[in-house]
Amino acid sequence: APSNRAVCSKGRTAAHATCCKWFDVLDDIQDGLFDGAECGEEVHELTFHDAIGFSLTHPLTGGGGADGSIMAHSEIETKFPANNGVDDIIEQQRPIAIKHGVSFGDFIQFAGAVGVSNCAGGPRLQFLAGRSNFSFPAPDKTVPEPQDSVNSILARFADAGFSPNEVVDLLASHSVAAQDHVDETIPGSPFDSTPSSFDPQIFVETLLKGTAFPGNGANTGEVQSPLPGEFRLQSDFAIARDPRTACEWQSFVNDHASMVKKFEKAMSKLAVLGHVPALLTDCSEVIPQPKAAASNVGVIPAGKTLKDIEASCKVKPFPSLSVLPGPIQSVPPVPAS
Ligand code: HEM
Numbered sequence: 105a106p107s108n109r110a111v112c113s114k115g116r117t118a119a120h121a122t123c124c125k126w127f128d129v130l131d132d133i134q135d136g137l138f139d140g141a142e143c144g145e146e147v148h149e150l151t152f153h154d155a156i157g158f159s160l161t162h163p164l165t166g167g168g169g170a171d172g173s174i175m176a177h178s179e180i181e182t183k184f185p186a187n188n189g190v191d192d193i194i195e196q197q198r199p200i201a202i203k204h205g206v207s208f209g210d211f212i213q214f215a216g217a218v219g220v221s222n223c224a225g226g227p228r229l230q231f232l233a234g235r236s237n238f239s240f241p242a243p244d245k246t247v248p249e250p251q252d253s254v255n256s257i258l259a260r261f262a263d264a265g266f267s268p269n270e271v272v273d274l275l276a277s278h279s280v281a282a283q284d285h286v287d288e289t290i291p292g293s294p295f296d297s298t299p300s301s302f303d304p305q306i307f308v309e310t311l312l313k314g315t316a317f318p319g320n321g322a323n324t325g326e327v328q329s330p331l332p333g334e335f336r337l338q339s340d341f342a343i344a345r346d347p348r349t350a351c352e353w354q355s356f357v358n359d360h361a362s363m364v365k366k367f368e369k370a371m372s373k374l375a376v377l378g379h380v381p382a383l384l385t386d387c388s389e390v391i392p393q394p395k396a397a398a399s400n401v402g403v404i405p406a407g408k409t410l411k412d413i414e415a416s417c418k419v420k421p422f423p424s425l426s427v428l429p430g431p432i433q434s435v436p437p438v439p440a441s
């Protein structure tokens with residue numbers, strides 16, 4: 105029987121004809137924005153900074169969620185301190201969204217899903233298309249900052265509909281992330297030793313005892329990291345150790361599969377904040393299948409031992425992880441894109 109699937113470019117097919125254009129966007133960004141399908145970090149940060157502009161308690165004035173407002177009203181939203189530096193990636197993305205005639209809200213979530221699918225062991229995120237291109241600017245203070253207290257961060261996420269465990273699930277993203285603007289003297293300093301692999305190392309390494317600052321000393325929102333070249337956000341440090349979040353944090357150190365599954369679930373909520381999912385079209389089949397993870401469990405980096413772990417979950421012992429042999433290694437910066 106003839107298939108009722110829509111035929112798209114290059115012989116690809118889709119369940120919904122309106123999804124076909126996303127294959128063309130995919131081709132364009134894999135060659136361009138991602139420079140040959142590289143693990144793209146900043147694009148993923150943008151999915152968060154756009155979507156978290158949303159409030160259950162202030163539905164009219166708290167922001168429209170994943171609506172593209174950060175791009176449509178970039179002259180306003182990029183001035184917010186928490187959005188320092190996202191203007192670069194917004195200006196790289198904007199012409200591509202316009203060229204393909206897709207909404208900014210859709211484009212930001214699509215590029216984020218493709219970017220993280222390029223990371224080894226990455227998730228395959230749901231992608232629903234059809235967000236309108238109309239938005240109001242989000243207000244300031246919806247994006248949490250690394251110097252914020254755990255109380256304030258959990259409250260901000262609760263106001264957007266996320267539990268403390270879901271905050272931890274979303275922070276898996278920091279496994280493929282680096283800082284440029286907390287300490288501007290060391291751009292590209294990663295949050296774990298494997299920034300192109302979506303793996304549990306972030307959850308292991310944030311629990312190691314901090315020993316030094318990698319750059320010019322203590323910046324606002326920064327605490328000492330355990331490895332030369334590695335950067336530690338105060339918020340990651342505190343959330344890893346807070347009684348409300350420490351057990352979820354520790355649960356991922358030896359469980360990549362659950363880290364991916366819970367990240368996918370929490371991201372599917374984040375990506376549709378401010379929208380009625382049933383009114384969007386499921387184009388998830390366009391998102392590439394990520395390469396498998398190298399390993400399902402984290403390791404203690406060379407030069408460290410299990411004794412350096414500040415285990416913080418009171419109800420479960422820290423699992424025994426293997427220790428990489430050899431002297432302590434410095435973590436190289438990720439190249440600027
Ligand atoms: C507790 C909440 C969070 C705080 C305080 C926080 C803070 C930060 C900070 C300060 C940076 C460095 C930015 C720079 O210097 O350029 C960063 C990077 C990043 N964050 Fe978060 N973040 C949080 C949650 C999230 C979430 C939920 C996601 C995604 C779902 C995310 C994704 C990223 C990514 C991908 C980067 C790397 C950007 C790059 O490589 O240029 N973050 N985050």
Ligand SMILES: [Ca+2]
Pocket residue numbers: 278279280296297298299300301302303304305306
């Ligand atoms: Ca990693």
Ligand SMILES: [Mn+2]
Pocket residue numbers: 153154155156157167168169170171172173174242
């Ligand atoms: Mn927004």
